[in-house]
Amino acid sequence: MTDTPLLRAPAEVKYAEELDWLESVDDGPKPFSWRLSPRMVRLFVLGSERADGLDREIPQKWFGDRGLVERAIVTLASDRGLLLIGDPGTGKSWLAELLSAAISRNSTLVVQGTAGTTEDHIKYSWNVSMVIAKGQSRESLIPSPIMTAMERGVIGRFEELTRSTSDVQDALISILSEKYVSIPELDGDSGDNVVFAKPGFSVIATANSRDRGVNDLSSALKRRFNFVRIPVITNKRSEAEIVRFRTSELLRRHRIELEVPPSLLDILLQSFADLRAAAASATSDDQRLESSLSTAEGIGVLEDAILHSQFFGDRTLGARTLAGSLVGSLARRAPEDLAILNKFWHGVVESRAKKDEGGPWQEFLEGGRDTIASLS
Incomplete structure (x- = not known):
């Protein structure tokens, strides 16, 4: 993938060599299946300083308050979702991508919230031709990016959460609370009718504070997220x-x-x-x-x-x-x-x-x- 020209490479591809080096020198404790320790995640996002004692300089990639980044990292190390909220153009999506790349080496498990986003987009859908030929099975199931993140124990992302409908928000509440997705179409005796989240799974969502969206976030969904507000850069x-x-x-x-x-x-x-x-x-x-x-x-x-x-x-x-x-x-x-x-x-x-x-x-x-x- 790195040898092929890309219009826009994801952060884990663009900074692959840097992430490899950080992983090789990282001796800090890593939560769950994280590729980097929280300290190294912060260094990757905010850049290194002389006091960090590294043999090479790590450039800064996101410009903002250090405390915001640290709170975001701590949230992801817990069992709560992270909601980055702020005005358009404040770097919410870029921060979410950098955090996902550093923690999971995969920032592409993304659901884009719109008025047309459905429950299938965050759970699963079916390969119709395979269902017709062989019936419903795990092989004919198409997992959403969020379900894929659950199965791998990595970070899933949800862009523009406030633009999605209440049905979609309610489905996300279940995922964040129970940490599993039921598949009632499959036989429960086989054990294939439930997908459980592996340790390391979490969700980073973004929301535009200027766009009230299709529906405001419910109080139940708000409780499943830690809010980190990204201010407009005025300095x-x-x-x-x-x-x-x-x-x-x-x-x-x-x-x-x-x-x-x-x-x-x-x-x-x-x-x-x-x-x-x-x-x-x-x-x-x-x-x-x-x-x-x-x-x-x-x-x-x-x-x-x-x-x-x-x-x-x-x-x-x-x-x-x-x-x-x-x-x-x-x-x-x-x-x-x-x-x-x-x-x-x-x-x-x-x-x-x-x-x-x-x-x-x-x-x-x-x-x-x-x-x-x-x-x-």
């Missing part, structure tokens, strides 16, 4: 580290040799900070952009600008291109978002451009104005 230095980390991955994937000017990164981060402040002071939803203005969206804006400059520009990233990408990415409602951005450009951006006469803010101002005019 400019931390946000800059995340953007640099993700951008460097983008450049490597596209084999682009480009240095993002620090001044443009400052403009991007400052613009998002200003837009968040404006959204916080707004008195109605009509005065706020539909975008959540997360760090992930900032990365998307920068990615769009880089690729645009590579394919349709002079292969250098300029403030005008960055402004066009920002407006184009955030203007999702017409005319509401365009009106909000136009007000922001004439107020905040123009003020910053006057203080930076002849600098990149002036070019950023002009590029944004042109894009807003073309979209209006």
Whole structure:
């Protein structure tokens, strides 16, 4: 698998060599069937420090509060599920993937919660052709990713839990409580009608705090989870580290040799900070952009600008291109978002451009104005 080019390799494949090395030097106690000890899981996610005494540096992969990560790891070492909840773009899914990769070396046992997710998606379904030919049996049963995780004693993931219906949530309550799935279609005398979870099984779920979903979580399901709230990154230095980390991955994937000017990164981060402040002071939803203005969206804006400059520009990233990408990415409602951005450009951006006469803010101002005019 590692020899085949992948559009996006899962964390256990992308960091396979690093995980192998950590496992080889790990002498800490491991809960259940964990591949790494809790200490090494934390090192893999947050990166190493000199005080850790390792012979090699482990780079940081998720940027956030150390206490949140430690609480998440401790939860998974217990018999409770872990629910990562927060605004869109706060890195919930990425953290869940990293934890699954470090603990189980498999982050791909995932159920995506939607209004169309059914109980079969978290329990099992049937291979119809085999059932017709040979009848119902364990061979003709198709286990869900969650059931597979139970049988292997590893981590299963449930994305966007709050978007699933109450029937699906109720089925998950049974799994988290009883730690087994009954298969009433099979003969109980053979012992094949129950799948028990092996030690090490747990569920990492994510939920969007902005999306109330199809149904709120029931109080019964809430009791089966430990909640870890992932806050929006507001520290400019931390946000800059995340953007640099993700951008460097983008450049490597596209084999682009480009240095993002620090001044443009400052403009991007400052613009998002200003837009968040404006959204916080707004008195109605009509005065706020539909975008959540997360760090992930900032990365998307920068990615769009880089690729645009590579394919349709002079292969250098300029403030005008960055402004066009920002407006184009955030203007999702017409005319509401365009009106909000136009007000922001004439107020905040123009003020910053006057203080930076002849600098990149002036070019950023002009590029944004042109894009807003073309979209209006």
